[in-house]
Amino acid sequence: MSLLDKLDAVAAARKALLPEGLDVFGMPIEEVYSATEARVGDRRILFLGTNNYLGLTFAPECLQAAHEALDREGTGTTGSRMANGSYSGHRALEREFADFYQCHSGIVFTTGYQANLAMISGLAGAGDVVLIDGDSHASIYDGCRLSGAEIIRFRHNDVADMEKRLRRLGERSQSTLIVAEGIYSMLGDQAPLAEIVRIKNAYNSILLLDEAHSLGVLGKTGQGLVEETGLIDGVDFITGTFSKSLGSIGGYCVSNHPQLDQLRYISRPYIFTASPSPATIASTRAALKLLRDGTELRRQLWQNSRQLYARLDALGYQLGPQPGPVIANILDSPQQALMLWKGLLDHGIYVNLILPPAAPEGKALVRCSVSAAHTSEQMDYVGNVFAELRESIFQ
Amino acid sequence: MSTDYSDILSRLCFHLKQFSSPDVVIVPETDLINELAIDSVKLLNLVMEIEDEFDISVPLNALADVQTVHDLANLIHHIKSAK
Ligand SMILES: Cc1ncc(COP(=O)(O)O)c(C=O)c1O
Numbered sequence: 071m072s073l074l075d076k077l078d079a080v081a082a083a084r085k086a087l088l089p090e091g092l093d094v095f096g097m098p099i100e101e102v103y104s105a106t107e108a109r110v111g112d113r114r115i116l117f118l119g120t121n122n123y124l125g126l127t128f129a130p131e132c133l134q135a136a137h138e139a140l141d142r143e144g145t146g147t148t149g150s151r152m153a154n155g156s157y158s159g160h161r162a163l164e165r166e167f168a169d170f171y172q173c174h175s176g177i178v179f180t181t182g183y184q185a186n187l188a189m190i191s192g193l194a195g196a197g198d199v200v201l202i203d204g205d206s207h208a209s210i211y212d213g214c215r216l217s218g219a220e221i222i223r224f225r226h227n228d229v230a231d232m233e234k235r236l237r238r239l240g241e242r243s244q245s246t247l248i249v250a251e252g253i254y255s256m257l258g259d260q261a262p263l264a265e266i267v268r269i270k271n272a273y274n275s276i277l278l279l280d281e282a283h284s285l286g287v288l289g290k291t292g293q294g295l296v297e298e299t300g301l302i303d304g305v306d307f308i309t310g311t312f313s314k315s316l317g318s319i320g321g322y323c324v325s326n327h328p329q330l331d332q333l334r335y336i337s338r339p340y341i342f343t344a345s346p347s348p349a350t351i352a353s354t355r356a357a358l359k360l361l362r363d364g365t366e367l368r369r370q371l372w373q374n375s376r377q378l379y380a381r382l383d384a385l386g387y388q389l390g391p392q393p394g395p396v397i398a399n400i401l402d403s404p405q406q407a408l409m410l411w412k413g414l415l416d417h418g419i420y421v422n423l424i425l426p427p428a429a430p431e432g433k434a435l436v437r438c439s440v441s442a443a444h445t446s447e448q449m450d451y452v453g454n455v456f457a458e459l460r461e462s463i464f465q
Numbered sequence: 466m467s468t469d470y471s472d473i474l475s476r477l478c479f480h481l482k483q484f485s486s487p488d489v490v491i492v493p494e495t496d497l498i499n500e501l502a503i504d505s506v507k508l509l510n511l512v513m514e515i516e517d518e519f520d521i522s523v524p525l526n527a528l529a530d531v532q533t534v535h536d537l538a539n540l541i542h543h544i545k546s547a548k
Contacts, residue, residue, distance in 0.1 A: 199524075204509070220524030223513060231513075238522050427506045 073315050087404055087425065092412065092424055104128060105317075105443040110420070116448060118414075119422040121314035123395050124286050124367045125443025129360055130315065132353040139352035147345045151178075152334065155345030159210045167322050170362060171293055171308065172429050175331055176324040179236070180346055182282055182311025184319030184339040185211040187216055189278060189309055190247065192337035196220035197247040199239055201232065201275070205256050210280065216338070220248070226254075229265040236273045243273040250277070252284030253293035256435065258396030260284070264297055267304030273362040278307040286315025287395055292368060312350070316357040320346045364442075371395055371442035372400040374449050378440055381453035385460055406463055407434035413459040419452055472517070473545070474538040480518060488501065493535035494506065521545055 071079070076194070087095055101109040105125040105296035107116050121460075126132055139159065149155035159179055167176035179185040179445050190213030197217040202210055205226040214221045221240075224232040236243045248270050250261040261279070270277045281294035289297025296302040306327060323330065334340060360367075372395075379393035389397040400409040404425045411423040414436070424435040440451070480493045485501045487493065497503045503511060512523050515537075521544045531537050 199522075204513070215526075218525055218526075220522075222516075222522055222524060223509060225513060235516070235522065238516070238520065427504060431506075431510075 078170065086205060088408070089321045094411070097224045097420065100428055101131060102182065106448065113418060115418045117420055118271055119420050119454060120441065121283070121439055122317055122441050122443065123315040123371055124314070124361060125441045126317035126360055129317070129357065131356040131360060136353040139348040143348035146347045147166040148345055149255065150341055152341045155353070157348060159348055159351040165350055166358055167324050170358065171302065171324045172327055173324040175327045176322055177330060177340070178346065179321035179340060180343050181319060182309070182313055182321035184343060185311065185323055185393045186210050186280060187213040187337040188333060188337040189307055189323050190214055191339070193215040193276065193278070194247045199242055200249060201235060201246050201250045203227065203251065205254050206249060207251065207255050207280065208281070208346060211264045212422060220321045221388040226452055227259060227262055229262055232266065233269050236269065236275065243275050243443045246275040248275050248277045252279060252281040252288065253396060255395055255396065256389035256429070257398045258394045259390050259392040260295055261297045263301050267301050271304070276306045277304070278309060279305045281310040282307055282314060283396060285310045285366065286364065287371065292361045292364055315361055316354050318350050318354045318357065320350055320354060347464055367442040371440065374442070374444045374446070375440045377446065377449045378438065378452060382456055385457055387456065395440045397440065399439040400435060404434045408437050410436045410459060410463050414455060417455040419455060452465040466523050470542045472481070472540065477538050477541065479495065480514065489499065491534060495534045496532060496536065497534065498532070515541060518519065519545060521548065
């Protein structure tokens with residue numbers, strides 16, 4: 071098959087699955103009204119599929135900081151962190167992240183995707199092992215591939231399964247990097263961190279925790295699952311993203327291991343890309359302060375999440391195992407998921423559709439992401455629409 | 466536990482039966498993806514089952530060259546003999 075024929079096959083497979091004329095992947099947003107509302111075509115829609123957990127994308131403090139940095143330092147750094155791309159803001163944000171986690175040091179990356187690529191490929195290499203949860207985000211899989219280390223998966227959130235695999239590795243468990251997520255992007259459930267830490271200590275492995283979806287969401291000051299569980303000392307490296315609760319774009323890693331700094335000299339996803347723009351860094355610094363002081367935002371976020379989770383659960387939708395801002399509706403077939411997704415959109419609600427092979431276990435997901443900026447009335451409205459659609463979906 | 470190739474092959478075929486429709490005959494030349502319709506996600510899950518069945522570690526990287534039932538049995542045999 072020629073290179074282009076392969077892409078034609080992709081197009082044919084998508085066409086067979088998806089209805090004509092419906093932009094399921096890459097919905098064109100014409101105008102953004104607020105953290106929770108936008109215009110698609112000529113209709114107003116409610117965002118219920120963004121990762122804007124704290125609703126900070128229009129926070130006046132962030133906007134102002136970004137405006138000032140833009141005027142002061144220009145639109146982009148046009149260079150790598152290793153060359154001309156380390157402005158005072160980048161370095162300050164690294165210190166602020168380290169301070170936020172009370173860790174030895176931090177590194178800022180251009181995206182969260184690259185943070186995982188950089189950390190996994192910087193830590194593990196040929197001859198080493200990466201042991202990852204089966205439901206890991208694509209950035210974790212890709213980081214593993216880039217590393218050249220041997221990739222072993224364990225069954226999602228199953229610590230006995232994880233331990234069995236570590237045990238089989240024998241002495242190699244000492245050169246094994248275990249990777250887990252604070253809140254899983256697919257089903258919205260949390261990693262059993264206490265057990266994972268206990269096992270990684272027993273086998274002398276290294277643990278990296280991706281707090282992408284838990285930063286700002288879990289813990290008193292929003293550090294994530296490490297704070298919620300009081301286990302920060304048990305985790306070797308924490309990665310995360312600015313693109314969710316911080317409302318911008320970028321990634322980070324913090325650690326108490328002084329060796330973290332050496333990644334700056336060997337990690338390709340850190341070196342061979344331009345650093346985040348000054349405005350991005352400035353808005354992220356402002357957002358990190360708001361996140362840290364965001365007790366009220368977290369209270370609102372959890373209230374909305376619990377309200378919607380309880381409602382959908384009562385309606386008989388099959389959900390992920392744990393309430394939280396990521397609420398995954400698990401459907402038996404792509405057709406069912408598509409019908410629900412389309413029905414929600416027809417009622418002005420935008421959610422994420424996840425079809426096989428991206429969805430775990432060959433299921434299809436309709437994933438809602440709740441924000442602190444949603445109102446209780448909006449959650450009610452969403453619940454009502456789900457109630458109305460139930461009959462036609464499960465007939 | 467025997468590490469004999471033919472023993473591994475027969476245990477693997479027994480295992481793969483659960484993934485395929487009853488009328489499919491599995492032979493060493495059977496193509497996992499095209500004939501047994503084991504897509505990338507199913508293959509990842511199959512690897513975990515194989516690891517448990519044979520008590521070995523099968524790194525996903527090793528799957529790059531695996532296309533047929535024979536390839537997979539060979540890989541398992543190789544890993545088991547190296548233990
Ligand atoms: C678990 C997880 N890690 C990392 C990322 C990547 O983040 P970013 O959007 O900053 O590239 C995501 C985002 O989708 C994610 O869900």
